[in-house]
Amino acid sequence: MTNLRFGLIGTGFMGKAHAIALQSVGTVFPAVAAPKLDCLVDADLGRARNLAAAWGFARSGDDWQALCADPDIDVVDICTPNHLHKEMALAAAAAGKHIYCEKPLALSGPEAREIWQAAKAAGIRTSMGFNYMCNPLIGLAQEMIAAGELGEVFNFRGSYQEDYLSDSRSPFSWRCLRNQGGSGALNDLGTHLINMAEFLLGPMSSVYGSLTTVHSHRPDPTTGDLRAVENEDIAQVLVKFAQGSTGTMEISRVATGKKCGLDFEVHGTKGALMFDQERMNEIRLYQVDDAEGRRGHRTILSGPEHEDYANFCPAPGHGLGINDLKIIEVRNFLNSISTDTAIHCDFQNGWRVQAIVDAIEHSHLNQEWADVSEGQLLK
Amino acid sequence: MTNLRFGLIGTGFMGKAHAIALQSVGTVFPAVAAPKLDCLVDADLGRARNLAAAWGFARSGDDWQALCADPDIDVVDICTPNHLHKEMALAAAAAGKHIYCEKPLALSGPEAREIWQAAKAAGIRTSMGFNYMCNPLIGLAQEMIAAGELGEVFNFRGSYQEDYLSDSRSPFSWRCLRNQGGSGALNDLGTHLINMAEFLLGPMSSVYGSLTTVHSHRPDPTTGDLRAVENEDIAQVLVKFAQGSTGTMEISRVATGKKCGLDFEVHGTKGALMFDQERMNEIRLYQVDDAEGRRGHRTILSGPEHEDYANFCPAPGHGLGINDLKIIEVRNFLNSISTDTAIHCDFQNGWRVQAIVDAIEHSHLNQEWADVSEGQLLK
Amino acid sequence: MTNLRFGLIGTGFMGKAHAIALQSVGTVFPAVAAPKLDCLVDADLGRARNLAAAWGFARSGDDWQALCADPDIDVVDICTPNHLHKEMALAAAAAGKHIYCEKPLALSGPEAREIWQAAKAAGIRTSMGFNYMCNPLIGLAQEMIAAGELGEVFNFRGSYQEDYLSDSRSPFSWRCLRNQGGSGALNDLGTHLINMAEFLLGPMSSVYGSLTTVHSHRPDPTTGDLRAVENEDIAQVLVKFAQGSTGTMEISRVATGKKCGLDFEVHGTKGALMFDQERMNEIRLYQVDDAEGRRGHRTILSGPEHEDYANFCPAPGHGLGINDLKIIEVRNFLNSISTDTAIHCDFQNGWRVQAIVDAIEHSHLNQEWADVSEGQLLK
C-alpha cells in the first residue's frame, strides 16, 4: 500500500469537501493507506496558499497545468466549475494521472465521452463525485434489489429537488449559462438522480423529457441588469429501464422549501423502498410478506449492520453526514487504484449519465422518446 | 328548506359510504335540512331489503328504472360499477331528478359528455363523488393559492398510488375490463388526482401520458384461468396548466405499500404546500418569508379554523376520517340543490376529468402531447 | 334485538358527538339494532328543541329529572359538565336506566364510587366515553401485547398533551374550579391516558405525581378580572404496574403546539409500539426478530385487517376520524346491553380511573408514592 499523492484543483464547496475527506479517510478506514494531501491549486494563489496551510496540504499553486504534469502527483482531483473539467481531465489523463472529478463530468455527452476515452486510453483509474450513492443505506437498497428482496421491481419514482434558485431575484451565475454549466437542473442535480436510478435498477432504455425555465431572467450580480437564463430550472422525465421497469424523474432547482430533496420510491412485487436524502440516515422498507395486520413501511436507521457505517461509529442511529459519504467515496477510489479495478462511478458512468442528460434534452426539443441503450449512446 | 328524498342505487363500498353520510349530514350540519333516506335499490332484492332496514331507508327495491321514475324521489344517487352510470344517469335526468354520481362519471369522455349534456338540458343539479376535495385542508390549500399566499404557483407534483392490485395473483375483476371499468388506474384513481390538480391550479392545457400494465394477466376468480387485463396499472403524466405552471401526475394501482397515497406538492414563488391523503389531517406549508434560520415546512393539523371542521369537532387535531369528507360532499350537494347553484364537482367537472383521461390515453397511444383546453375538449 | 331509546342530556362538544354516533351506528354496524334518538335535553329549552329537530331526536326537553324518570327511555346519555354527572347518573340508576356517561365519571374517587355502586345495585349496563380506546389500532396494540408479540412488556411512556389553555389570557372557565371540574389536566385529559395505560398493560400498582399550575390566574370571561385557577395545568406521574412494568405519564393542558397529543411508547423484550393520536390512523411497531439490517419501526396504517375498520371502509389507509371512534364506542355499549355483559370501559372502570387521579393528587400533596391496587382503592 502506497500513500497516493493528491493534487486538488478548486477550493469551493466541493474542494473543501474533498479536502476533509482526504484528511479523514485513513482514520475512518484504517485498512486503506491515507492519501497524501500534496498540492492545492486555485486560480487565486493567495487563497491556495492560505487554504493549503489550513487544510493540511504540503504545497500550493495556481497552475493546474503544472499540477497535471507534476511527476510527484499520483491523482488529480478536479473540483472546479463544470466547464473546466474537460481541459483539466484531458491534461491529467495525458500525464497518466488517476483522476477524481466532481459531477457532472462535462457539459455534454460528446465532451464527456472524449474525457472517458482519454482516461481509458491512458489506463488510469477514475472516479466521479456521485457521493449520494455511497450512503450505506443506498448500498442496502441496491443489495436488496439485486438479491430479489423486493421481488421483481417494476417502478421507480424519483426526484431531486432543491430551491437554491427558487427566488427570481437570486443572481445570475455561471450555472445559468450553457457554455459554463451545460444544462441547468439536469446537469447539477439530475446527474445524481440518473446515476442513482441506474445504480438501483440497472440501465435505462429510453427517456422522455419536458424542460421548463421558470425564471427566464435573473439579475447580474454586479450590474443588476437582467440576463437571460440559458437552461432549465425544472426537468420532468418519463423513463423506461432495460429490465422492464417504468419510472419518472423530476428535477428542480426552484422547488420552494426543498433543500436536498433527492428522494425515490421503488416498487417491486414483494416489497418497496422509500428514501429521502433530507433524512439520509433512514430508509423505509415495505414487505408484502409481513404478517397480516402488521404490514407497514419500516423506518430502518443506518447502523453498523450496514456496510461501512461501523467505520464511522459502532452505535446505530447516531447518524452520518454528507461529508461522511465523501469519505466513503474517496475510500472506494483509493481501493479502485490500489486493486486496479473499476468502480461503478467511474468516467464511463460519468459519460453515460451525461449522455442521458443529452438524450433528455433531445427528447424535449423533439417531443419524442429518446433511446438511451448503451449501443445507441455509443453511436 | 325541504327534506330531499334520496333514492340510492348500489350497496357496495360507496353505497354504504353514501348511506352513512346521508344519515349524519343533518346532525353534523344543522343548517341543512336532513335528507330523507327514502329508497335503497340493489340488483339483489333481499340484500336491498336487509340493508335498507339496517341503514335506515324507508323502502327498498331491485328496479333502478322504477326508482328513476318514482315521483316520490327527488335525488337519484348512483353508486354502481362504472359501466352502469350512463344508463342510470340518463334515466334519472330524463325524469328530472337531481343526480349524485360516484366517480368516474363514465367509461369515456364522449359518454360523460352525453350525461352532462342530458343533465344540463334537464336543468337538474348534479354532484360527483370527488370526496378528497372536501377535506378542510384542501379547502385551505385552494384558498391560499387563490389568495396568492404561495406567490405565483409554477409547479405541481402529484400522485395517487394504491396497491390493491400489486399482487399479480389478485383476481381479475370488472376493473380490468375496458367495457366495464374504462381505463384502469386512471379511471379509478387518476380522476381524483386530475380533479385535485385542477381544483388547486385551474385548468390544464395539455398532457403527455405513458401507460403501463405491469401484470398483463390475472386469474379469473371462479375458474382460476388467466385472463388478459385490458387497461393500465400505472399512468405517468406530464402536465401543463393554463396559468403557466408545469406538473406531473403519477397514478398507480400496483404501488406496493401505498394504501391511499394521494399526495401532492405545489411550488410557488412565495411558498409551497405538501399533502398526503394517508395523513389527511395535516398539510405542510413552507413560507419563504419566515424568519431566517427558522424556515421550514410547518405541519398544520386540521382544526376549527379550517372551514367545516368545527361542525364535526370544536377541538383541533382530533381528526376527521374519510367518511366525514363524504358528509361534507353531501352537504355541498344539498346546498347546491337548495340554492340552485352549481358546485365545482358537478357533471361538467365529471366530464372534463373524463375527457382528460381520454386525452392522456390518446397521448400515450400517439406519443404526442394532447391539448386539453376546454375549447379543444368540446370539439 | 330491540331499538334502545336514548335520552341525551347536553348539547355541547360531546352531546353533538354522541348524537352523530347514535345516528350512524346502525348503518356502520348493520348487525346492531340502531338506537332510537328519542329525547334531547338541554337546560335551554329552545336550544334543545332546535337541535332535536336538526339532530333527528323525536322529542326535546329541559328537565333531565323527568328524562331519567321517563318510562319510554331505556338509556340515559350524560354529556354535561363534570360536576353534573353524579346527580344525573344517580337519578338514572335509581330509575333503572342504562347509563352512558362522558368522562370523567365524577369530580373525585368517592363520588365516582358512589355512582358505580348505584349502577351496580341497579343492575344496569354502563359505559364511559373513553373513545380513544375504540381505535382499531389500539385494539391491535392491546391484542399484540396480550398475545405476547412484544414479549414481556417492561415500560410504558405516555403523555396526553393539549394546548387549549396554554395562553395565560385564555378565559377562566368551570374547568378551573375544583367544585366544577375536579382536578385540572388530570380529570380532563389524564383520565384518558390512565385508562389507556391500564387497557394496554393491566392495572397500575402505585403512582407518584407532581402537579403544576403554570398560569395561576385567568381573566373572567365576563368581567375580565383575574380569578385564581384552582387546579393543575400539568401533571407528571411516575407509575408502576402490577405486572412489573414501570412507566411515566405526562399530562398537560398548556403544552404549546399540541392539539390532541395522546401518545405512548410501550417497550417489551421482543418489540415496541409507538402511537400518537394526532396521527390516529397509524401505529409504529418494532420487532427485534426482524432480519438483521432490516429492523425498524414499521408504520402500520389502519385498515380492514384491524377490528371494526372494515365496517367504515373496505379500503385500507383511507382513515377514520374521532367521530368514528365514538360510533364504535356506542356499538360496544349497545352490545353490552343486548348481551347483558360488561365492557372494559364501564362505571367500575370510570371509578378506578377517578380513584387513580385522586391517588396522584394525594401523592403530590404528600410527596409519597400512592398505592393504587384495587384492594387499596376499595378501602
Next chain:
Amino acid sequence: MTNLRFGLIGTGFMGKAHAIALQSVGTVFPAVAAPKLDCLVDADLGRARNLAAAWGFARSGDDWQALCADPDIDVVDICTPNHLHKEMALAAAAAGKHIYCEKPLALSGPEAREIWQAAKAAGIRTSMGFNYMCNPLIGLAQEMIAAGELGEVFNFRGSYQEDYLSDSRSPFSWRCLRNQGGSGALNDLGTHLINMAEFLLGPMSSVYGSLTTVHSHRPDPTTGDLRAVENEDIAQVLVKFAQGSTGTMEISRVATGKKCGLDFEVHGTKGALMFDQERMNEIRLYQVDDAEGRRGHRTILSGPEHEDYANFCPAPGHGLGINDLKIIEVRNFLNSISTDTAIHCDFQNGWRVQAIVDAIEHSHLNQEWADVSEGQLLK
C-alpha cells in the same frame, strides 16, 4: 496560534471519534490552528502502534502516566472506560496539561468534584465530551430560548433512550458494575440529557428519581454464567428548574427499537420546540403568533444560517453526522485554550452533571426530592 499537541488515551468508540475530529478540525474550521496528533496510547501497545499509524499520530505508547508527564504534550485526551477517568485526569492536571475527557467525568459526584477542583487549581482548560450540544440546531434552540422567542419557558420533557441492552442475553460488561461504570443508564446516557436540559433551561433546582433494573442478571461473556447487574436500566426523573419550569427526563438503555433517542420538547408561552437526535438535522418549532389556520410545527433543516454548519457545507439540508458534532466540540475546546476562557461543557459542568446523577440516585433510594441547587451540591 500554536498547534496544540494532543495525547489521546483509548482507542475504542470514542478514541476513534476523537481521532477523526482532531484530524479534520483544521480543515473544517480554517480559523483554528489544527491540533497535532502527537501520541496515541492504549494498554495494548501493538494496537496503539497500528492505530497510531492509521490515524496519523506521530507516536504511540502504552503508558498513560508517561504521556501525562510528557513535556511535549499540551493536551491529554481521555477516552477510556469511566472508572479510569479520575486517575488519568488527576495526573494530567498535576502535570499542567489541558484535559479533554469523555463523559461521564467520573463514577460519582465527589470523584468528579475532586477532578474539577484539581483542574481548577492547575489553571488548565478542560472540556467534556457532550457532543450532542454542539449540534447547530441545539445552538439555535438555546439561542431562541435565551432570546425569549418561546416566551416564558415552563416545561421540558426529555428522554434519552437506546436499546443496546434491551436483550436480556446481551452480555455482562463493565457498564453493569458500580465500580467501573458508576450508575447505569444515568451515567451513560442520562449525563447527556441532564446537560442538554440545563444548557437549554438553566440549572435544575430539584429532582425526584425512580430507577429500575429490568434485566437483573446477564451472562458473563466468557463463562456464560449469569452475573448480577449492579445499576439501573431505566431512570425516570421529575425535575424542577431554578427559573421556575417543571420537567421530566426518561433515560433507558433497554428501550427496544430506540437507537439514539435523545429527544425533548420545550414548551413556552409563545412557542415550543421538539427535537430528536435520530433526526439530528431537523428541529421542530411551533410559534403561537403564526397566522390563524396556518400554525403548526415547522421542521427546520440545519443549514448555513445556523452557527458552524456552513463550515461543513454551504448548502442547507445536506446533513451533518455525529462525527461532525465532535469536530465542533474540538473546535470549541481549541478556542477555549487559545483564548483562555471557559466553555459551557468544562469540568465544572462535568461535575455538576455527575452530582445531579448522584442526587437522582439519592432521591430514588430515599423516595424524596433532592435539592440540586449549586449551593446544596457544593456542600
